[in-house]
């Protein structure tokens with residue numbers, strides 16, 4: 025079986041279509057723009073990083089640029105922490121398994137609570153605040169490597185992870201170079217709507233402004 029056939033088989037047998045497609049990217053990008061609109065100082069810090077790299081050069085971003093945009097990476101990782109769009113995943117265990125004080129018999133279905141991990145105050149002291157500094161190299165080095173798992177972990181993790189991150193970075197750079205985003209919504213007032221991909225209930229208003237011609241690159 026070649027790589028494409030394997031991917032097709034995994035897609036058709038395992039996952040609801042929303043989880044494996046562009047829906048995940050669309051929802052995460054919308055969540056990210058809302059976070060940036062609600063936190064202007066973070067949006068401007070990100071814009072400054074992008075502006076410093078591109079200056080007056082009108083060329084579009086490409087993959088090799090992203091090693092020079094560390095704050096962009098932090099912003100996306102923090103968005104996926106705060107809004108774990110796939111908040112939980114099931115796992116059926118193959119053998120009797122001891123976890124802490126509990127012995128789970130073979131075939132038990134356990135739920136990995138991704139959102140619970142991401143909002144654990146022992147890992148993130150202010151779990152409901154949008155704070156990309158949760159993902160500075162220093163902060164990451166102090167936490168367990170599975171303290172942020174929006175794409176799951178292990179051999180069955182998300183096969184589209186790299187593609188999704190690339191698409192989100194390309195889109196955000198293009199959007200932020202041209203527009204600024206504004207809202208009066210407070211992130212703490214947002215309600216989530218459960219589904220295969222968790223979205224924000226009822227939508228939310230964002231004002232999009234064209235950046236000044238002088239500031240725009």
Ligand code: HEM
Nearest residue numbers: 038044048049052110113174175176180181182183184188
């Ligand atoms: C922000 C974007 C995305 C997030 C947060 C995300 C998250 C996840 C998660 C949590 C899983 C479950 C893995 C598990 O059960 O351990 C998964 C599986 C999967 N994802 Fe994604 N995903 C995203 C984008 C994508 C994209 C763009 C594609 C396709 C190009 C994709 C393809 C898949 C496939 C095929 C699986 C099933 C893997 C398997 O069962 O072996 N995902 N994803």
